[in-house]
Amino acid sequence: MKIIYFFTILFGKLMVKLLKLAGRDAGNLPGLVLWTFNHNYLKAFKIDCPIIAVTGTNGKTSTTNFLNRIFAELPSKDGSGKVKVITNMQGNNLDTGIGSMLLKYCDMKGRVEADYLVLEVDESHVPVIFRQLPLETLVILNFFRDQLDRNGEVETLILKVKGFLETYEGNLILNADDPNVARLGTANPNNKKVHYYSVEKYEGATSELYEAGEGRFCPTCGETLVYDYYQYSHIGRFRCPGCGFGEITPEVQIKALDFEHSAFEIEGERYTAKHMGIYHLYNLSAVYLAAKLYNIDHGIVHRIFESFEVNNGRLEQFTLGGSSLLLNLAKNPVGANMTLRLLNQDKREKELLFVLNDNVADGLDVSWIWDINFSIFNGVTRVVTSGTRAYDIAIRIKCSGYDPDKITVLPDLDDAAAEIFRHEGVKYGIANYTAIQPTRAALKRYIESKGGKA
Ligand SMILES: [Zn+2]
Structure with a gap:
């Protein structure tokens, strides 16, 4: 262990302890202090388990919570109980918040003992965090205009994530119906682990753009995208008449939407959910695809879809x-x-x-x-x-x-x-x-x- 990492962890854990003694939650502060001394302080952590991360403008917290609940249902390897999942459910989703959280769970050598890490990550922090921590699966939900003063233009943000993906070779789970997300599937032509999810056309879909949207032009050739329908905002079935961008066959699609019974089908199986908001269905489609990549038992997925509610001001x-x-x-x-x-x-x-x-x-x-x-x-x-x-x-x-x-x-x-x-x-x-x-x-x-x- 490098001496600098030793002191990073020692100092960080000391801060967490002092804050706890002072009756305060660590929040972002320990991570922020460590970051001030060393912008690459996350490298001090040793993580051997899979990291599954969720990013995108809307739905990160809900999707992360669902994934956390699903993974937490898995039996531990020795069969004595359930696996240990660490997650930042409260939405501390910047590098400093994630660093602070890892400090709470690691030992003095920086080793984080867990079976899975399920993380919500702010779009703009994906590169800085995962150039330091080993990412296994990245879920990207959507890109909308959001809090412009903080994030800058949405295009700048997409290019930032794209830059990271150009050398990333892990699982990539993408929304096939958001051109801003689907375009990232070709960021690294050598990555064979790109997977797409979708939701079938629903009753509220429109033939014209009904709400403000971003993805009007083809990111490859600049042609105006043609839409068969819009599900909401710029999410929908699109294709580029110039270069064919958007001709994607999703691996997973939510179908047979039954709003009356709050139910739908995926891969021929019927599922029920607490809510049927169209954007929520997209989140569930992403969750299902991630669970599928990890061969998670369908019974668990059924149970969590049917019963789990995030609350915390989310529906x-x-x-x-x-x-x-x-x-x-x-x-x-x-x-x-x-x-x-x-x-x-x-x-x-x-x-x-x-x-x-x-x-x-x-x-x-x-x-x-x-x-x-x-x-x-x-x-x-x-x-x-x-x-x-x-x-x-x-x-x-x-x-x-x-x-x-x-x-x-x-x-x-x-x-x-x-x-x-x-x-x-x-x-x-x-x-x-x-x-x-x-x-x-x-x-x-x-x-x-x-x-x-x-
Ligand atoms: Zn095109």
Whole structure:
């Protein structure tokens, strides 16, 4: 062991210990300090088990949680129990967060004892992390415009990941229906482990682009891509009339979508799921393909698909008396549009709570709300808006043609939580990045104050 690595681990573990004594969660800090001294400090860790990583703009946390649950069901090699899976489920997905997490689990020699590492990784950090840690499988979900002030243009981000993939030879699991992702399949022509997943055309698919999208031109020859249909945003069945880009036969495709029974088929087998949002089905398709590469028993996949919910503000259900509220995080227009699609699929009357903040982690610019498609608002009887930008989102909704008399603006979250539950019924909630946890907390406080369980 190199002496520098010895001191890296020693110093890092000391920091974790001190923070723990001070009653604080390590978070990003130990990793950040180590990174300041040595940008390649992740090399100090010794990892022998497979690393499975998930990246992409939307759905990382949910997909990582599903994979973690599936792998955690595997029996240990000696048959005495279950395997040990280490994961960053709380979304510390930058190199510093992952470094801090590994410090908690490694021994003094930097050896991480686990059977699998399942990691959510920020798109821009894929190269820096996996030039230092041995990656076995990378799942790429999608690329959308997101928090531009932090990430830069989406094209820059894709090229960054592509640069890493040019020499990567591990498993690559790609969304066949996102041209921004599918194009990465040829980044390294020598990589024989490229696998594609897809979802069959669903009832909400459109022949024209319905929401803001990115992938209009062929990345190879620059021709305008031709779409048979759009599932949502720029995700759909596309091909390039110039060079044939997009003529992909996916290895796994979710088929026979049955929204009434919350069920679908993969490889001829019927599965059920808690939610049937189209973007969620794409995540499940990716999860299935990863599980397939590891020969995981179908019984486990059935069980987790059917029963597992991520919660934590990802399609999280809150109930009080005869009311239910389905809350979903939206970091960008595509995220918000996905919840609106679910809302519009629901034939019942409903109310909507929209919480919008403009803190640093959200991107200070909230102009992205103008890319949210409010043109269809099936059976929405009332809207309550909240957060530091409660008025901006109210104006946005009003400008889509919605009756302003049906919009209530309450910047204080506790007031908004009380207001959305004033009438009994079906409710949906959308909250952006820094708003999601305070919104969950306010909903729980209100429900508990009324004697409900949250
Ligand atoms: Zn082309």
